[in-house]
Amino acid sequence: MSPAMDEAIELRRKCPQFRILVLGRANAGKTTLLKKVCESIEDPAIYGPNNKRAKCARGIHDIELQLIFKSNPGFIFHDSRGFESGSAEEVAKVKDFIDKRAATGTLSHQLHAIWYCLPTDSALGKEP
Numbered sequence: 807m808s809p810a811m812d813e814a815i816e817l818r819r820k821c822p823q824f825r826i827l828v829l830g831r832a833n834a835g836k837t838t839l840l841k842k843v844c845e846s847i848e849d850p851a852i853y854g855p856n857n858k859r860a861k862c863a864r865g866i867h868d869i870e871l872q873l874i875f876k877s878n879p880g881f882i883f884h885d886s887r888g889f890e891s892g893s894a895e896e897v898a899k900v901k902d903f904i905d906k907r908a909a910t911g912t913l914s915h916q917l918h919a920i921w922y923c924l925p926t927d928s929a930l931g932k933e934p
């Protein structure tokens with residue numbers, strides 16, 4: 807086996823789940839995208855930062871919560887809200903979360919990707 811493949815296997819052993827932060831304004835299609843990627847028609851299970859199942863009302867987002875679809879447990883998603891609302895508090899919360907995750911020394915706790923959802927079929931994407 808090649809050294810690159812050995813390294814990939816070792817990384818997957820240390821970190822079996824891929825952690826993704828999803829950003830975008832309300833109604834951007836974030837949840838739709840996640841369900842599509844995970845081939846799920848069900849809503850994801852929600853876990854707190856302690857990895858315990860969290861009771862969470864539909865539509866309420868907390869960036870610390872971990873969303874996992876039963877159909878594809880290889881991904882852990884964090885869903886942000888209000889990133890584009892202009893609220894300094896919300897932007898700071900997202901930035902703090904990214905900084906905190908970057909500072910952790912544990913690969914499985916770090917963010918491996920950030921997806922920014924931008925609707926292209928709304929008035930925002932069209933010429934006036």
Ligand SMILES: Nc1nc2c(ncn2[C@@H]2O[C@H](COP(=O)(O)OP(=O)(O)OP(=O)(O)O)[C@@H](O)[C@H]2O)c(=O)[nH]1
Nearest residue numbers: 830831832833834835836837838839865887923927
């Ligand atoms: N036209 C169009 N509509 C979409 C697309 N993706 C999602 N929608 C619709 O847009 C609405 C919002 O989609 P969601 O996936 O719930 O959006 P969201 O970003 O998760 O919204 P919040 O959780 O409220 O922030 C739903 O009615 C979807 O059916 C798309 O690519 N094109």
Ligand SMILES: [Mg+2]
Nearest residue numbers: 836837838885
């Ligand atoms: Mg959503």
